[in-house]
Amino acid sequence: MLPKTKIIATLGPVSFDKIPDLEKEGVSIFRINGAHVNPEKGREIVGQIRSQAPSAKIMLDLAGPKIRVGKLWKEPLCLSPGARVRLVGKKEGCEGEIPIVYDHLEEELGSHHRVFLADGSIQIEILGKSEKGLEGKVIYGGYLLSRKGVNFPDIPTHLPCLTEKDKEDLEWGIQAGVDMFSLSFVRQGEDVKELKKRIQDLGGKVPVIAKLEKPQALENLSQIMAEADGVMVARGDLGIEVAYQEIGIHQRRIIQEALIHAKPVITATQLLLSMVEHPFPTRAEVTDITHAVWEGTDCLMVSDETAGGKYPKEAVRVLREVIQAAEKEEAKHHHLIPFRKTSFPILQHSVCYGAYSLAERVGAKGILASTEHGSTPRILASYRPKQPIYAFTNSISTHTLLSLCRGVHPVLLEGRNHGRAQKDEMVQYILQKGLLQKGDPVVLIGTSPFESGEKTNWMEVIFL
Structure with a gap:
């Protein structure tokens, strides 16, 4: 018997041929990451899901305005702690430069602002501006590759909510008949409204899930809840943009807010990251999943675990078994919840x-x-x-x-x-x-x- 909490699995190279197996283990919704597919491949994946798991739903994730490192002059580029570096706002860097594909880089960043590269594993502090770009110092180093993600946790960025790639994905997604869209880097309710209008203009009528991964989204949580059909606690970029010790606090707050608005909430990112390489989870991962269930999440989503990991089927099985154990324990302490105030009549x-x-x-x-x-x-x-x-x-x-x-x-x-x-x-x-x-x-x-x-x-x- 499947658990009450729903399971979402991201498809990738290691799991395209395992769709029936993943469904059998408990997946009811398959996620396609728009950042990694072109229209032709996307339609092919939709067709695979429809033929192999016809009762499953399909979520197409719109990548959103992700800021990335441009083409490096040397790869990998070794950045040592304490080293001086120069950041420039362009697509390709010369020797001694780290190119950032963001037009407002030198305009918006200044002294003491932090720049996080490669999912926060490399951190740079801006010391000041020069004629040639932004001068900075490496705080935490590592090896950097082109196209890695970039985060500016200290400033709001001025980017459109939908990129040209998103618009292209939206069009083929509606034509292919995907069931729902998730929008990355939502900052305000207007971002969701814009996406919904585009869907309507294209003749679609599907739910929109707002991914909460920016500090501005936390500030505008109530208005986003009002506009979105559901929300996702996207702990990857959120964990870079906010203080790490506050991630669990924000997750709890988002889930509670979703319950008040009676909107489905998805908890995602690194649920079973160790199972990308190993057949068994860590104790911390099991505890994390258990508490997400007890906090009231509607869905749990795996990403790298099923898109590129060595044990995609085993990861879903572990997730299902942990959810079932958490729900069974929760049922022992079931009690009537008091009437709460909501926005409903x-x-x-x-x-x-x-x-x-x-x-x-x-x-x-x-x-x-x-x-x-x-x-x-x-x-x-x-x-x-x-x-x-x-x-x-x-x-x-x-x-x-x-x-x-x-x-x-x-x-x-x-x-x-x-x-x-x-x-x-x-x-x-x-x-x-x-x-x-x-x-x-x-x-x-x-x-x-x-x-x-x-x-x-x-x-x-x-x-x-």
Whole structure:
């Protein structure tokens, strides 16, 4: 039996031929990293997933405005602690220079600003400006290669939220029928709105996940939550941009904020990094995953582990087993969560909370929710009921979004039945699939009449 917490796996060279195996181990969503594929390869991967794991969802990750090192004059370039270096804002560097592909480099950086290279493994402090560029001193050294990532943790950068590459990926992604997009380096709610408008202009209607990896995103968290369909705690770049001792604090805050807004939240990066090279995880990794589950994350995502590691299938299996153990322990201490304030209408939220508490008190075996836009099952899921939530909808985009929500099993209906016919259809589906047994108590929740367009306003207990 699969865990309530969903598993997302990034595909790469080592896993393109292991899609069915990864799905069998518990993956329900496959991620394609737009930074590493061209349109032709991207379409090919989508086709592979559709043919080998037709029930899985596909997330296309838009790389965003990542600042990178340009072409170095020497490779690898050895940077020793204490060495003096010169940074220049161009695509290719001459001898003695480190080129940074960012037009505003010399304009925005100044004395005492830090520059992190290669995922933060190399750190440089800016000493000042000269006619030839920015003069700096290496604080932590290492070997630098061209195209490595660059971070400026002390300043906000002035970059568009979508690059030309992102726009190209967006177009082929919609044409290929990917299920959702994740947007890198989101800084404000307007970034999400811009992406959603482009998707709409291209004829698409799919969820957008905002990746939170910049200090500005943390400052604008509430407005991003309001605009995005879901969020990702992207701990890679976030761990470079903020103080390392605060990463866990920010992760906890983001998850709590997502629960308040009833938006799915994904926790990502280095969950099982040791399994890129080794068949077993470290104790710290297992503990990290356990606490992410207990904090309330909806999904956990592996990247390098399944895209380029030696043990992609084993990594997913370990992730699933740790999640299952964490959920089992959590269930032993299950208790009714108090009613909380949210941005949802009070009637809808109250009915959802009533269904959640009713299911707990009567010992329901499941909650059956009828929904058009997905807010009802999302509110229910935010309280983390011990019962599975079966969410019935005739909207493909809603079905996709709910596939990210912890403990929610979305069901796509073909028709638009109302009233008693709709209830009968939900019950019939549950029994035919063997999800619950005849005579089991369940809580039904939805809108009556369904076609009225009103928010959730009814619930009842029935025996199947």
